Amino acid sequence: MTKTISPILLSQVPTGNCFTIRRVLARGEVGQRLIDFGFIKKRTGRVIREALLKDPIEIELGSTLISLRRSEAALVEVEPVE
Numbered sequence: 001m002t003k004t005i006s007p008i009l010l011s012q013v014p015t016g017n018c019f020t021i022r023r024v025l026a027r028g029e030v031g032q033r034l035i036d037f038g039f040i041k042k043r044t045g046r047v048i049r050e051a052l053l054k055d056p057i058e059i060e061l062g063s064t065l066i067s068l069r070r071s072e073a074a075l076v077e078v079e080p081v082e
Contacts, residue, residue, distance in 0.1 A: 005080060010047075010059070011073035018046045019078035026075035037066050039076055 013019050021043045024034050038061045048058040048065065056067045 005082075007077045007079055009074045010068075010076040010078050011057070011070045013047045013078060013080065015047050015050055015057075018044060018081035020044050020081055022077040022079055024076055026072070030072065030075065034072070034076060038062065038064060044081060 007022050010019065010021075021039055021041055023041060024031050024039050026034055043061060045059055045061040048060050050057045055070045057070060057073060059066045059068055059073075
């Protein structure tokens with residue numbers, strides 16, 4: 001029996017947890033910027049930390065560290081990695 005992992009938004013991934021990118025929901029300049037940062041399908045990453053007021057969050061993609069507003073992270077659909 002195969003366990004299905006339902007997708008969530010990157011903004012919902014708890015600090016310290018890993019994820020695999022499914023797709024970028026953003027369009028236009030924001031979507032292109034996320035793709036340029038490396039948010040592409042099947043890439044894995046990890047949420048490193050969040051700021052004191054929970055915004056922004058720091059994401060690790062490969063060897064790159066990226067700070068994103070939660071509103072931007074909500075435009076990336078991911079699967080949690082167990």
